[in-house]
Amino acid sequence: MTNYKYIFFSLILFFCSPLKSGEESLTFHGAYTFETFPKQKACAVYVSIFNNTDKDFIISSASSDISEKAEIHGIVIEKEITKMKKMENLLIQSKQQVFLQPGGIHLMLMGLKHQLKDGSSFDVRFILDDGSFNEIKVMVLNKKMRENFIE
């Protein structure tokens, strides 16, 4: 009987141990973009990135099958004009999160190969400076939803 108890508690420890469940990489949540009109050549992708690990991560590039190019853009204000600027690196420190959202940092897909339709999805790959990558699914949302995201 004690043996069973021991096994039972070992199993609990196994499944609950932070070392075991602790993620080795970044976690991506809720990636989305908005549907495009027929000739639209670029779109912005938004996603929440969580680093639950003990290490810092640096995203150094991105790619997607649906576009020629993918760049991480930040926002800079020059002479009261808001501009997008390519970021060579995006640091996500240990136990921190970064939100790619309208009006802020975003992933820009340029040279779209086809129109993005509401309800469809596609994959995007975030490549880290150590050569590893995270592939995530991006949901295409109806343009009417945009009002709910941007003030």
Ligand SMILES: [Cu+2]
């Ligand atoms: Cu941009």
